[in-house]
Amino acid sequence: MHVFVTGASGWIGSHTVDDLLAAGHTVSGIARSDSSSAALAAKGVTVLRGDLDDLDTIRRGAADSDGVLHLANKHDWGNPTATNATERAAVETIGEALVGTDRPFVVASGVAGLAQGRPATEQDPNPFVGPDSMRGGSENRALDFVDQGVRSIAARFSPTTHGTGDHGFIAAIVAAARERGVSGYVGDGTNTWAAVHVTDAARLVRLGLEQAPAGTKLHAVAETAIPTRAIAEAVGEGLGLPVTSVDPADAEEHFGFIGRFFAMEMSATSEGTRELLGWEPTGPRLLEDVAAGAYAEAARR
Structure with missing residues (x-):
């Protein structure tokens, strides 16, 4: 499978790329800087220069792939409105590129805010809906594409x-x-x-991409x-x-x-x-x- 990865040079993304390559997949990924581009190219990754605001590049990467892992996020704690808007736009762009293909689309999410007074489970719905919510409501927006022929999967990461x-x-x-x-x-x-340890999280993302049915919510939780x-x-x-x-x-x-x-x-x-x-x-x-x-x-x- 040829997998397009946003955040390919990031913390979780770089380990996930390693796991994908070790499992025999080919990978393309977005890189903003010369150093990130060089690091990805040295692994054998096809580099697409750009960032999360470069929707044309994201669209092209998704359309040319057999599946997408969306692991990037700006994490600009000083400007959450802009971060959320960018996140939502990227998810919508990827989803639209995959409509009708039945290809996998794994989107990164988190476990925060899913439950009160007990540990969150995969059955808990994500309460963040709409562009003004946390992460721009990206998990729910990605899962909207299930009804349009996309195998969308939410990967909820530990804090x-x-x-x-x-x-x-x-x-x-x-x-x-x-x-x-x-x-x-x-x-x-x-x-x-x-x-969760980062190597376990990377392996989970890859397994979800390969195996999880449309609409699945996965928890990257070891402890x-x-x-x-x-x-x-x-x-x-x-x-x-x-x-x-x-x-x-x-x-x-x-x-x-x-x-x-x-x-x-x-x-x-x-x-x-x-x-x-x-x-x-x-x-x-x-x-x-x-x-x-x-x-x-x-x-x-």
Whole structure:
């Protein structure tokens, strides 16, 4: 299968590209910079120069493929309106290019906000609908195309897809601890996060592309519920820093943008995904990664 990947040089995307190539697929991907282009080309990826706002390139990449993985997102926390609009436009462009083909279209999503008071499951509907909602309502918009002959699949990622080189949420928490001189958690730290190692997430995305029926919601979740206090304790131990509670009112001032997320309950299960795809995570657990120094570089920023 020839797979078109947005975000091919990103954190999850680069590992997914490696997994696709190892499984015998060919890959094309968008790259914004010379360095990203060179890295992808060195793997044997066909490079399309552009970014998420380059809808003509996205349309061409999707139309010329046997399936699409949409893993890119601007993640501009200072301008969520623009980020959401770009995300929705990209999903609509890909979906329209695939109408009537029955080709797979895997769109990245998340587990945040799916359930209250319990871990989210694959059966939970995504509450974010419409262009003004989180991620521009991209999961639901992608699934709209099922009725138009597209094998749309939602890949819902844990709040932390971790591993050495990760520059996401855990890296931001580590960097905040280094800057503040304490490793903090919000409130009593009993709210929990789901987690998955990046290599397990990459393999799940590839299996979903190959096997999942239209309309499937997959959960890239290896660990259901890690208390945020335990995350802070692991970070503190690794950095040799004291661990302390941060008042919820001060969370964003203390942590930066990550504070709003570190205070949230973002737990989820993946039993349905494992049964459907035969997927079993084998990578390190989050606290093992932190203890092994996977985020040492983040600590020095």
